[in-house]
Amino acid sequence: MLKYSQSNCLPSSEELPDSDDTPVDNELQNLIPGLLKAILALIWSQRQDWFFGVDMGVYYDTNKPAIVPDGFLSIGVPRIINEKLRRSYVLWEEKKLPTLVLEVVSKTYRNEYSTKKSIYAKELGILYYIVYNPLVSEQASLEVYQLVNGEYVLIPGNPVWLSEIGLGIGWEKGTYQGITRQWLYWFDEQGKRFLTPEERILQSEEQRLQSERKRLESEEKAQKLAEMLIKLGVDPESLI
Structure with a gap:
């Protein structure tokens, strides 16, 4: 489905523009795919066979x-x-x-349902096409399509399991960069959401604090026990 001739002197990525220079009209158009990329970098940290592009020319x-x-x-x-x-x-x-392309709907629709959708299906043959509208809060704000016989077929649900990728994708309310709202996340096959980098840091800190609290509680109990033994005339060191 790729239309080029090997006999031509093909331009390289160094020579080609890296985007269409069209400014986004909503900050979420960068934040949402950026979050998905950041989570992937954590859950696939040991893999080197994947690439996630954000606002990059294909x-x-x-x-x-x-x-x-x-x-x-x-x-x-x-x-x-x-x-x-x-x-x-x-x-x-x-x-x-x-394998997957994502379009985040802007306030002025940018061909997500016409030109781009046709190119992804007819000219490229992209397996999964995802359209996400962050400006509404209903389930219909996420549309996951799979290419079947050259046509995109809508897959219902939230999250939606993408078997060829081995991940699910869906929306959930959460906090990212201090912003609490609906975000797109990756999910495992059981429907459990993968944590964001910020959430992992907070989880690690909570675990550290819990461990420190238990250590202090243990030391306090040991001290009280030692004091009781001394009152009874028993040297705590003799029991070691």
Whole structure:
């Protein structure tokens, strides 16, 4: 489905623009895919065969401009190419289609249901297409589509299990960067949500405090026991 000729001198990712330079009209269009990427970096920290792009140009045809999803996940490619990192995602270099693309709906609809959806399905053949509207709070705000016979079929539910990726995706109310609202998260097969980096830090700190509290309580009990033994005329050291 990739339309380019190997006989041409193909432009490299260094030569191609890295985005379409279209400004986002809502901060959530960067925060939401950024959160998904941050969680992936934790739960797949030992894997180096994946890449999650945020607002990055995907080049699929030398005769057409890049398409720029708000987020996309590609599996089976190097997570890091070199210290310069990726400027864009060029299919004739990567040789792997993204498995999933995410579009975060802006207040002015940006072809999420027309042009982009058609390109993802007809020209690229992206397996999962996700449309998320962060400005509403109903379940319909998350739409997960799977490509079946060249057409996108809506998968109901929240979260939705993505078997080819081995993760679920769904929305839940939570706090990220101090902002409490509905966010998109990754889930395991049992429907349990993976923690964000901030939540992991808080969890670790809570565990440390609990451990310290138990240690202090244990020391306090030992001290009281020693005082009781001394009153009874027993040397606590003689019992060791």
